[in-house]
Amino acid sequence: MNEVGFIGLGNMGQPMVKNLLKAGLKVKVYNRTANKAAEVVSAGAELVERPCDVVTTDGIVITMVSNDQALEELVYSPDGLGAILGENGIHLSMSTVAPETSRKLAQFHSEKGSFYIASPVFGRPEAAAAQKLWILSSGNSQAKEKVKSIQEAMGQRVFDLGEEPGNANVVKLGGNFMIMAAMEAMAEAFNLAEKNGINREAVAEVYSTTLFNCTVYNGYGSMIAKKKFEPAGFQLELGLKDCNLVLDEANSTKTPMPLANLVHNRLLASVAKGRRKQDWAALTKLANEEAGLE
Known part of the structure; x- marks a missing residue:
């Protein structure tokens, strides 16, 4: 397969498409706001006018959109991809959506003779640009094998999580x-240091190079220590959407998640304060305010 379709050219979608082009694939792209396609078109992608126009029958279509509703519209709408993908076509869904949404879409595709692979990713736009995404994958084994080289063109490792699509x-x-929980913990620890007259950026370096030498503490630790939340790599309103999905799944499976409720309240209050377009690390501003540091 040397041609794929790609729908969704936001902060993540654009660098992902560029990596597919670098891997030698022909890529047809669609985005609701067409002018966002200019950069990938100049890199070699072909822009089309409707979602269904990225579809090659029996081919592979990748979606990277903001929420469940947008994803379902792309599949079910008259000019969407669901009815056209056809026998043995594959929908590689890389959006962060509810597990139940993936299960429903997988069933729909199965009835059409095509396949749905859930493949959300860990990593911010800079990781996408550097081909350093961590890519999750669940669904039909044969379909997963067919898309693995495409996933590898966008990331550093693919994790196979079984056949259950959710x-x-x-x-x-x-x-x-x-x-989210780590960001709240960092904010509180950095505030404790600052209230004792210790430079919070120095403290962030201590933690991120010793006890918590990992991607989250290195990346978000610096943002939270500097209290710098713009430009947003991942907007706070999308973090709230994801936290709502976490709590929905927790409720449906009767899984108590008291800490998830706490960070949900942080995100909700942050949106209420007009911070929805800032980076989701801005949820930590509330801890700063409560400590008298804002």
């Missing part, structure tokens, strides 16, 4: 919850 989304939502 599995990848469960793991993705759990990971996003853990990032």
Whole structure:
């Protein structure tokens, strides 16, 4: 397969398309706001006018959109991809959506003779640009094998999470919850240091090079220490959407998640304060305000 379709050219979609082009693939792209396609078109992608126009029958279509509703519209709408993908076509869904949404779409595609692979990712736009995404994958084994080289063109490792289509989304939502919780913990620890007259950026360096030498503490630790939340790599309103999905899944499976409720309240209050377009690390401003540091 040397041609794919790609729908969704936001902060993540654009660098992902560029990496597909670098891998030698022909890429047809669609985005609701067409002018966002200019950069990938100049890199060699072909812009089309309707979602269904990216579809090659029996081919592969990748979607990277903002929420469940947008994804379902792309599949079910008259000019969407669902009815056209055809026998043995593959929908590689890389959006962060509810596990139940993936299950429903997988069933719909199965009835049409095509396949749905849930494949959300861990990584911010800079990781996407550097081909350093961590890519999750669940769904039909044969279809997963067919898309693996495409996933590898966009990331550094693919994690196979079984055939149940919602599995990848469960793991993705759990990971996003853990990032939110880590951000709140960092904010509180940095505030404790600052209230004692210690430079919070120095403290962030201590933690991120010793006890918590990992991507989240290195990347978000610096942002939170500097209290710098713009430009947004991942907008706070999308973080709230993901936290709502976490709590929906927790409720449906009767899984108590008291810490998820706490960070949900942080995100909700942040949106209420007009911070929806800032980076989701801006949820930590509330801790700063409560400590008298804002």
